Amino acid sequence: MAGSTPGEMPFLEHLEELRWRLFKCAVAIAIGVIGAFSLLYTKRIDIVGILAQPIQPYLRQPLMVTHVGDLFDIVMNASITLGVIAASPVVVWQVWGFLSPALYGHEKKVVIPALVAAALLFLAGMALAFEYVLPVTLAFYASFESESVNTMQTVDGYMSFVTAMCLAFGAIFELPVVIALLSALGIVQPEYLSRFRRHAVVGCLIAAALITPGSDPTSLLLLTIPLYMLYEASITVSRFIARRRERRLAVEVA
Template sequence: MSMLGRNPGEMPFLDHLEELRWRALWSLLAIVVGAIVGFILVDRMEAMTLLIRPIEPFLEGGKLKYLSPTDPFFVTLKLSLIAGLVLASPIVIYQIWSFLAPALMPSEKRVIVPALYMGVVLFLGGVVMSYKIVLPMTLRFTMGFQTEFLEQSIVIGPYMAMVTRLLLAFGIVFELPVVILILSALGLVTPEFLASKRRHAVAGITILAAVLTPGDVITVTLMMMAPLVLLYEFSIILSRVVTRRRRVAEAAAGAQA
């Protein structure tokens, strides 16, 4: 049983710190193991090939360049660390959840646990959409300028940094419904507030999409805006459901009191 679930009189502050320390150590160990697995995936199992494949049509039969003898190793290492963080994220989230769960109400737990599973699906959906649709369109747009004057010499480091930023950005922003669902379950936001801020949300989504997608405004940026606006509307629906249940539970608790 977690220390947070005991009687407050039996919970010295140092016990909280001890539990937090162990959960942080388990999370760190998971990241290290994930990075080792990520290194194997990148170096031995075609993960690098998948990331390079979108730009291959533009290389005209050539290969990506590198400028330093250490570049291939450090690129592999950075990708391994990113893969390690992604692979270890379920364990890290579980450790955070185990530390915080005893302080939550049963009704809040019933909402947050499914939300975490939904978050995994949404993250993967954002990454797949970015890889299959947005990244190829971004490359076609950005590499179509001044081709009669410039000769390409694409370096592996900057290319991989751009690709991983784009994939992770889409994965993270697709977590919007999960964030709003959890905030609604905790009573920090309401569907009325979200609906009243719809225009502000659309403006913020437009700016975010323009920053994260360096491509044609009519195509690439709009392709990120459209799902984000839909996800925001979906978030309002989820917030209504969760808030209604929370208010019913609070009314029932008040009647019993």
């Protein structure tokens, strides 16, 4: 029994460290959610009014509430989202503090820029969806309305549509980061990506059609272009990382 103690202590210490870091993450998220809820509940930030701006030109009457808890659910979901975003620096710092001792020097140089790029690209994707794609999509759907039909838009349905579209664009904009990490690990090669450019064009077109179903050809094309630009950016990033990886391996061999 005594001989097993030294081998068990580091593992137990790691568990204790993980427990405290998770606790700090939970506290940071709780503070962020409470702070965001206080701002939204007191109407200092009208989250419903902000998210409803793109659809306002196409409404014949205000957004409808069909359940007594709809507005609370929206405010609560927005509070959780904003709280997690506000607490993300603390969460990332705690995760980094736990994982960094196990990483090599060149791996640390890749992880930090990847985390920053992932956050910026995710926000850029959400901004593009909210500022451009969402208004274009709403205009397309509104073109099918008829005077003989009384169209009523509900708050929960519209907010779910906005959230799904923004999150989808944020996730798609993570493509360069994913490719960069796979290239750093040697799983993906830039030559492989370059060989499938034609397939990427078709894939981007299909992805654009799935994200904005029913869009007109012009909107579909304007959405496909930034998606393909992300693919080209991924190839450039992959080439840069592959060259650095080859130089590092050459130095290690020498």
